[in-house]
Amino acid sequence: MSDVLDIDHLTVTLPGGNRPKPVLNGVSLSIAEGEAVGLVGESGSGKSMTVRAIVRLLPPGARVEGGIRVRGVDAGALRGAALRELRASVPVIFQDPRAHINPVRTVGDFLTEALRVHRRLSRRAAEERAVRVLDEVGVADARRRLRQYPHELSGGLLQRAMIAAALLAEPRLLLADEPTTALDVTTQAEVMAVLDELRRERGLAMLFITHDLELAAAVCDRTAVMYAGRIMEVQASASLHEQPLHPYTAALAAARPSLERRAERLATVPGRPLSAFEAPDGCAFGPRCAHVRESCRERRPELRTVVDGQVACVRAEELRAVSHD
Numbered sequence: 530m531s532d533v534l535d536i537d538h539l540t541v542t543l544p545g546g547n548r549p550k551p552v553l554n555g556v557s558l559s560i561a562e563g564e565a566v567g568l569v570g571e572s573g574s575g576k577s578m579t580v581r582a583i584v585r586l587l588p589p590g591a592r593v594e595g596g597i598r599v600r601g602v603d604a605g606a607l608r609g610a611a612l613r614e615l616r617a618s619v620p621v622i623f624q625d626p627r628a629h630i631n632p633v634r635t636v637g638d639f640l641t642e643a644l645r646v647h648r649r650l651s652r653r654a655a656e657e658r659a660v661r662v663l664d665e666v667g668v669a670d671a672r673r674r675l676r677q678y679p680h681e682l683s684g685g686l687l688q689r690a691m692i693a694a695a696l697l698a699e700p701r702l703l704l705a706d707e708p709t710t711a712l713d714v715t716t717q718a719e720v721m722a723v724l725d726e727l728r729r730e731r732g733l734a735m736l737f738i739t740h741d742l743e744l745a746a747a748v749c750d751r752t753a754v755m756y757a758g759r760i761m762e763v764q765a766s767a768s769l770h771e772q773p774l775h776p777y778t779a780a781l782a783a784a785r786p787s788l789e790r791r792a793e794r795l796a797t798v799p800g801r802p803l804s805a806f807e808a809p810d811g812c813a814f815g816p817r818c819a820h821v822r823e824s825c826r827e828r829r830p831e832l833r834t835v836v837d838g839q840v841a842c843v844r845a846e847e848l849r850a851v852s853h854d
Contacts, residue, residue, distance in 0.1 A: 532598075533702045533734040534560040534583070539595035541582055549592065550806035552578050554758040556595070557832060562701070565728060565735040567745030567766065569781070570755035571802040576738045579755075580704050583736075584616050599702065617647050620695035622724075624707035626687040630679045637675030640694050662693045666723050685716035692724055696731070703728065703735045710740075721748060742781060746770040754778045757813035758805025764838030774840040774849065777814045812842070820844055 541553040553575045560566045568576050581587055583597055585604065597604040599619060607615055623629045630639050640663075641655035650658070656675060663671035666689045679687060688708060695703055705724065709717035725748045728735050739745050745752045746766040754762045754775060762775040773779040780798040800817040809815060811826040818825070822844065830841040836849070 531562060532559045533562050533564075533600055534558075534736065535596070535598040536579070536583070537596040537598075539579070539582060539593070539597060541578060541587065542592045542594075543588060544590040545806075550804075552758055552805050553582065554805045554808070556755075556758070556760055558753055558760060558763070560702070560734045560736060562734055563732045564751070565725075565737060565749040567737045567739060567749035567752040568755055569739055569742055569745050569752055571740070573802050573804050574755040575758040575805060576755055577706050578758075580621060580706050580736065580738060583704060584619055584621060585612060586616075614647070617643055617698055618700055619702050619704060620698050620700055621704045621706060622688075622691050622695050622708040624710040626684070626691045626711075627679060629691070630687065632679050634678075635675065636677055636679065636682065636690055639679075640675070640690065640697060643694075644697060659693065659697065662696050663690070665696070665727060666690075666693045667719070668693070683716075684712050685720060688712060688716075688720050689723065692720070692727070696727060701734060703733050704738075705735060706738045707740070724748075742770060742785065754781070757803045757808040759808075759813055759841065760832055760839075761814065761842070762838065762840045763832070768837060772849075774835055774838055774845050775814075775842050776818045776820050776844075776848065780817075780819075820848060 536556055536558045539553055539556040540551060542549045542551045556579060558566070568579065570576055582593065583604065587593070593605060599615060604615060637656060637659065640659040641652065644650045644655040644658060645652065659675060660671040663674060668674055668686060668689050674682065682690065708724065709720050712720060721744070737745065737749055749766050751763060752766045752769050753760050754777060756777050762769065762773065762778050764774065769778060773782055783796045784798060786795055798817055803813060809826065811828055812818070812830050815821045815825045824843055830843050832839050832841045835845050
């Protein structure tokens with residue numbers, strides 16, 4: 530399979546105060562055709578900034594180094610109409626649909642605008658197509674929904690409309706930035722089931738941003754773990770869930786509540802999450818890691834292949850051997 534998305538040593542630096550602040554530091558990640566990759570990490574780790582960097586929606590003054598290729602095209606070199614075409618063909622499903630849909634225009638306007646502008650479809654043809662896709666994502670009475678305004682739809686229906694808008698672009702790559710965070714648990718499950726089913730039916734590649742390791746394991750082929758603007762580990766989702774390679778991933782897994790084990794208190798990761806510009810010169814997770822050694826502080830660990838995954842930890846093999854004893 531060829532890569533639909535290839536991110537190579539991406540570094541993003543934002544202007545701030547007396548000195549620029551890096552928010553992504555050497556991020557490398559690829560997604561093949563039809564593959565779903567989860568990107569997991571605490572708030573502030575750089576997950577959403579990675580998505581915004583892909584479609585060039587960064588704040589003014591941002592400096593980008595490294596490469597981003599979408600279906601073989603250098604995204605960083607695109608300007609004008611070519612950049613607009615990239616954004617139209619690589620849709621983003623954001624976590625709060627109400628913040629990204631114009632409240633004074635109808636749902637029909639939101640869904641059909643891109644079809645009419647980029648595909649030159651008539652209003653009638655665009656609406657017919659929107660109705661078909663709304664039916665696909667489980668929105669009943671789709672024609673009536675086109676005439677409604679965003680405030681007239683529930684959060685779950687509005688997120689389904691966001692998914693429909695993404696699918697109307699007929700993308701090969703979908704970026705989903707915590708698309709169920711603002712929804713209740715039952716609606717979350719329904720929306721994720723719809724999104725996963727349609728992705729598989731259409732053979733879409735997907736980058737799925739989430740805080741939830743178990744959700745990533747359920748819907749993604751591989752999962753990448755991010756901390757302080759860096760990728761710490763990439764593994765097949767099932768393997769990462771059962772046998773994490775990086776101490777940070779292991780700490781996140783241990784902090785999950787479980788119905789299978791009883792505990793008086795949930796485990797927590799000590800300290801606080803660091804942003805990329807706060808990270809020390811060595812391992813960014815070092816100040817919070819229970820296995821830190823002097824060698825961890827001396828240099829930044831590079832992402833390297835271990836077993837069937839990749840990990841940025843100098844003690845990965847040693848710790849893996851101990852965990853198997």
